[in-house]
Amino acid sequence: xxxxxxxxxxxxxxxxxxxxxxxxxxxxxxxxxxxxxxxxxxxxxxxxxxxxxxxxxxxxxxxxxxxxxxxxxxxxxxxxxxxxxxxxxxxxxxxxxxxxxxxxxxxxxxxxxxxxxxxxxxxxxxxxxxxxxxxxxxxxxxxxxxxxxxxxxxxxxxxxxxxxxxxxxxxxxxxxxxxxxxxxxxxxxxxxxxxxxxxxxxxxxxxxxxxxxxxxxxxxxxxxxxxxxxxxxxxxxxxxxxxxxxxxxxxxxxxxxxxxxxxxxxxxxxxxxxxxxxxxxxxxxxxxxxxxxxxxxxxxxxxxxxxxxxxxxxxxxxxxxxxxxxxxxxxxxxxxxxxxxxxxxxxxxxxxxxxxxxxxxxxxxxxxxxxxxxxxxxxxxxxxxxxxxxxxxxxxxxxxxxxxxxxxxxxxxxxxxxxxxxxxxxxxxxxxxxxxxxxxxxxxxxxxxxxxxxxxxxxxxxxxxxxxxxxxxxxxxxxxxxxxxxx
Amino acid sequence: xxxxxxxxxxxxxxxxxxxxxxxxxxxxxxxxxxxxxxxxxxxxxxxxxxxxxxxxxxxxxxxxxxxxxxxxxxxxxxxxxxxxxxxxxxxxxxxxxxxxxxxxxxxxxxxxxxxxxxxxxxxxxxxxxxxxxxxxxxxxxxxxxxxxxxxxxxxxxxxxxxxxxxxxxxxxxxxxxxxxxxxxxxxxxxxxxxxxxxxxxxxxxxxxxxxxxxxxxxxxxxxxxxxxxxxxxxxxxxxxxxxxxxxxxxxxxxxxxxxxxxxxxxxxxxxxxxxxxxxxxxxxxxxxxxxxxxxxxxxxxxxxxxxxxxxxxxxxxxxxxxxxxxxxxxxxxxxxxxxxxxxxxxxxxxxxxxxxxxxxxxxxxxxxxxxxxxxxxxxxxxxxxxxxxxxxxxxxxxxxxxxxxxxxxxxxxxxxxxxxxxxxxxxxxxxxxxxxxxxxxxxxxxxxxxxxxxxxxxxxxxxxxxxxxxxxxxxxxxxxxxxxxxx
Numbered sequence: 001x002x003x004x005x006x007x008x009x010x011x012x013x014x015x016x017x018x019x020x021x022x023x024x025x026x027x028x029x030x031x032x033x034x035x036x037x038x039x040x041x042x043x044x045x046x047x048x049x050x051x052x053x054x055x056x057x058x059x060x061x062x063x064x065x066x067x068x069x070x071x072x073x074x075x076x077x078x079x080x081x082x083x084x085x086x087x088x089x090x091x092x093x094x095x096x097x098x099x100x101x102x103x104x105x106x107x108x109x110x111x112x113x114x115x116x117x118x119x120x121x122x123x124x125x126x127x128x129x130x131x132x133x134x135x136x137x138x139x140x141x142x143x144x145x146x147x148x149x150x151x152x153x154x155x156x157x158x159x160x161x162x163x164x165x166x167x168x169x170x171x172x173x174x175x176x177x178x179x180x181x182x183x184x185x186x187x188x189x190x191x192x193x194x195x196x197x198x199x200x201x202x203x204x205x206x207x208x209x210x211x212x213x214x215x216x217x218x219x220x221x222x223x224x225x226x227x228x229x230x231x232x233x234x235x236x237x238x239x240x241x242x243x244x245x246x247x248x249x250x251x252x253x254x255x256x257x258x259x260x261x262x263x264x265x266x267x268x269x270x271x272x273x274x275x276x277x278x279x280x281x282x283x284x285x286x287x288x289x290x291x292x293x294x295x296x297x298x299x300x301x302x303x304x305x306x307x308x309x310x311x312x313x314x315x316x317x318x319x320x321x322x323x324x325x326x327x328x329x330x331x332x333x334x335x336x337x338x339x340x341x342x343x344x345x346x347x348x349x350x351x352x353x354x355x356x357x358x359x360x361x362x363x364x365x366x367x368x369x370x371x372x373x374x375x376x377x378x379x380x381x382x383x384x385x386x387x388x389x390x391x392x393x394x395x396x397x398x399x400x401x402x403x404x405x406x407x408x409x410x411x412x413x414x415x416x417x418x419x420x421x422x423x424x425x426x427x428x429x430x431x432x433x434x435x436x437x438x439x440x441x442x443x444x445x446x447x448x449x450x451x452x453x454x455x456x457x458x459x460x461x462x463x464x465x466x467x468x469x470x471x472x473x474x475x476x477x478x479x480x481x482x483x484x485x486x487x
Numbered sequence: 488x489x490x491x492x493x494x495x496x497x498x499x500x501x502x503x504x505x506x507x508x509x510x511x512x513x514x515x516x517x518x519x520x521x522x523x524x525x526x527x528x529x530x531x532x533x534x535x536x537x538x539x540x541x542x543x544x545x546x547x548x549x550x551x552x553x554x555x556x557x558x559x560x561x562x563x564x565x566x567x568x569x570x571x572x573x574x575x576x577x578x579x580x581x582x583x584x585x586x587x588x589x590x591x592x593x594x595x596x597x598x599x600x601x602x603x604x605x606x607x608x609x610x611x612x613x614x615x616x617x618x619x620x621x622x623x624x625x626x627x628x629x630x631x632x633x634x635x636x637x638x639x640x641x642x643x644x645x646x647x648x649x650x651x652x653x654x655x656x657x658x659x660x661x662x663x664x665x666x667x668x669x670x671x672x673x674x675x676x677x678x679x680x681x682x683x684x685x686x687x688x689x690x691x692x693x694x695x696x697x698x699x700x701x702x703x704x705x706x707x708x709x710x711x712x713x714x715x716x717x718x719x720x721x722x723x724x725x726x727x728x729x730x731x732x733x734x735x736x737x738x739x740x741x742x743x744x745x746x747x748x749x750x751x752x753x754x755x756x757x758x759x760x761x762x763x764x765x766x767x768x769x770x771x772x773x774x775x776x777x778x779x780x781x782x783x784x785x786x787x788x789x790x791x792x793x794x795x796x797x798x799x800x801x802x803x804x805x806x807x808x809x810x811x812x813x814x815x816x817x818x819x820x821x822x823x824x825x826x827x828x829x830x831x832x833x834x835x836x837x838x839x840x841x842x843x844x845x846x847x848x849x850x851x852x853x854x855x856x857x858x859x860x861x862x863x864x865x866x867x868x869x870x871x872x873x874x875x876x877x878x879x880x881x882x883x884x885x886x887x888x889x890x891x892x893x894x895x896x897x898x899x900x901x902x903x904x905x906x907x908x909x910x911x912x913x914x915x916x917x918x919x920x921x922x923x924x925x926x927x928x929x930x931x932x933x934x935x936x937x938x939x940x941x942x943x944x945x946x947x948x949x950x951x952x953x954x955x956x957x958x959x960x961x962x963x964x965x966x967x968x969x970x971x972x973x974x
Contacts, residue, residue, distance in 0.1 A: 001887050002879055004766045008895055009875045015902040016868045020861055022911040026821050027857040034822035037806060039815075041838055042823045072608070 053132035091181035104313035138169035151176030167382035168361030215341035219426030222336025229300035289334020347452035355447035358394035423467030433458025438471035524582035532589030542832025587921035601837025627933035652700030691931030751915030828856025
């Protein structure tokens with residue numbers, strides 16, 4: 001019986017060799033892949049056992065990691081003024097993952113980014129604790145706070161986006177209602193779940209980043225794009241006469257399209273294009289849209305960034321004109337009704353391109369990534385997305401917006417600063433109060449800030465709400481905060 | 488093979504004739520080596536326990552030392568018993584077992600700490616498994632000592648072969664036929680008998696009883712199996728009626744899968760029976776027949792039983808399938824351990840379900856790394872290789888076959904369980920011998936090594952020099968004597 005016993009011994013050795021080979025495969029060859037799997041709690045715990053980098057804006061600390069004294073999660077995220085900055089910072093939770101810049105720049109913040117390889121090596125040699133890198137945002141904290149207060153203080157729903165037209169820096173990106181990311185930073189799974197469930201079902205969807213994700217009907221702010229298309233077509237200039245009728249019949253349809261309040265556009269039967277813009281005459285821009293045609297209108301929208309996938313670094317929903325079947329819908333599209341949908345970010349981009357001589361700069365939220373010792377790892381270079389319109393067209397549009405600003409109410413006006421703006425009042429379904437829009441840049445001659453503000457459902461005014469009543473004061477306060485450094 | 492001709496350990500392996508030298512030198516019993524090794528094991532295990540205390544940031548008090556001394560005392564007493572009743576037994580088997588058992592206790596204690604921390608967070612209390620495992624160790628060692636004392640010659644076991652076989656079958660079938668309140672279904676398998684708070688797995692003992700039966704049965708019926716039947720394709724097939732024992736074992740295995748829903752036990756039994764038939768008959772065709780039957784069984788059972796499909800799905804897609812979450816967590820833990828491991832007390836093994844029983848090897852792999860896992864596997868290889876040496880050295884066929892079967896049983900069980908935990912083969916519910924928490928398994932395995940030691944002792948014990956026969960001339964050669972009848 002010895003021969004088979006020896007063979008059995010060989011088989012036993014073979015089994016052990018197989019086990020060792022497989023263990024090597026799992027623990028060495030596949031180890032990195034397994035460690036980076038989503039749902040791997042250990043990786044998460046490990047991330048919580050080293051201090052995560054800070055989020056900074058203009059020298060102000062937005063998010064930092066504080067030691068907890070606990071065994072499991074040694075560090076905890078703290079957000080200063082959480083709800084105001086939540087749309088930018090996002091949150092970082094061991095239950096619900098992460099969002100915003102916390103998610104987009106996770107590799108830098110947790111210290112695993114390639115750009116931090118040298119620091120990791122250094123730490124390994126000196127035995128120092130691993131630390132995450134820091135991220136400096138482009139936000140202007142003063143403007144961000146103002147934007148949030150303007151919305152949340154009034155208890156309205158809406159969003160504000162402010163850009164630096166020259167380089168695309170996002171100066172403010174605020175939503176209301178908002179949430180406090182500190183609620184997802186705690187040690188207790190149950191408390192997080194409680195907060196999550198409450199926010200998930202809360203009225204007004206506080207977790208939604210309206211600035212980049214919510215698609216609103218743009219109302220009359222869209223006339224900027226219609227005007228751009230008209231000027232580009234060569235058939236129109238600043239003074240071209242357009243209809244001033246209080247109401248027109250939509251072609252191939254029984255419906256009519258009236259001006260706001262059924263007013264005539266000025267005192268004459270026709271009005272120059274700039275006056276139609278200043279008075280936001282629907283009839284004029286509907287006919288202009290019908291005249292330049294769908295193709296030109298789409299091209300103009302596209303050059304301002306419609307339909308382009310954009311990450312700032314959070315992804316921005318695609319604004320679009322929707323389906324346009326025939327002339328009547330085209331007329332309605334021309335005044336921002338029908339199926340036109342825009343994010344606040346997209347509308348701020350329109351203002352930004354006009355402000356920057358027609359050059360559309362790519363919006364971005366991350367200014368620099370920094371090593372733990374604050375040395376710069378990477379700086380975001382301004383990037384031009386497109387030449388939305390030629391410089392002179394941009395200037396013509398600017399002049400029209402200056403005229404528009406003169407008719408857009410006085411609330412919150414800033415003395416000594418010329419703003420160029422366009423208001424919008426977007427109907428969105430019967431029985432609902434309109435959304436108010438205000439798109440602007442300032443100072444008109446040397447733009448530093450481009451802003452888009454939207455206040456949903458009539459704000460605090462109700463059915464009589466207009467962009468100039470509910471959205472303009474918000475945006476002007478943000479501009480003032482940016483230009484003068486104080487609300 | 489692990490043995491060379493010059494090996495001083497075992498002078499009796501090269502055949503029964505080797506012992507014939509007149510007045511052989513006194514065989515060294517090498518119990519001293521055993522004692523030194525046991526001391527060495529105690530030092531390693533105590534250090535491991537101290538490491539856990541240090542890494543869990545509590546002071547390693549003198550308590551650790553007491554535990555170490557108690558461990559040494561327990562195995563020291565066992566050593567004395569072996570010295571008394573099995574003085575020629577293999578000197579490595581007990582230290583190897585002590586190493587596994589001791590490290591098992593350390594790892595179980597490690598997971599207890601993790602469980603306690605998790606329970607504290609949830610506001611509950613966790614049951615520590617280490618204290619009861621210490622108790623089982625003591626029970627196991629007492630049984631071990633009793634066995635080598637009472638069974639002074641393993642050949643007496645062969646006399647009770649049919650009793651053992653019957654008892655084994657009953658024990659194996661018991662949980663399947665008993666009602667649910669005595670034999671509850673745990674983790675999908677109906678393998679347990681619970682009376683009050685006590686529960687045990689009869690299969691662990693049935694394994695040994697059936698091994699004894701099969702060894703005796705096969706030795707007595709060896710000729711039957713070697714009788715050639717029909718020759719087909721160059722292979723001698725056994726006669727159909729000789730297939731009966733294999734078929735019975737096969738049917739029993741399938742019965743286990745169906746009634747007790749336990750893949751591991753089924754696989755283990757069938758594997759052991761096959762290998763024992765192979766060792767007994769020296770004919771590989773039995774393996775081929777067995778494997779074909781196994782394949783057939785799989786093919787028939789797979790589509791019929793949901794739990795089989797789940798197991799296979801979990802094995803093939805551990806990262807994505809719902810049923811793969813246990814394996815997934817174990818793999819994550821192993822990947823985290825990498826080559827060197829997180830250090831004892833430095834990882835998070837308690838995340839893995841059943842981290843102290845079924846998945847204790849993943850605990851070892853996480854905290855001790857690939858290297859630590861390799862050490863455990865090598866210790867198993869050493870243990871089973873020593874067992875096979877015992878088989879090779881055994882002087883009687885029954886001892887050979889029993890020792891071979893017992894050794895293979897350990898080896899195969901390690902393969903099935905370690906292969907399952909590391910994702911090499913589908914996961915089954917077997918315990919890791921001596922390491923895993925669980926009373927029946929530990930006590931059963933002590934019975935198993937007691938038998939090995941007993942066989943080893945009798946095979947190495949110097950044979951009583953046979954009494955010199957009075958020299959008598961053969962009757963045929965004797966001179967014919969005429970005996971005269973007295974007159």
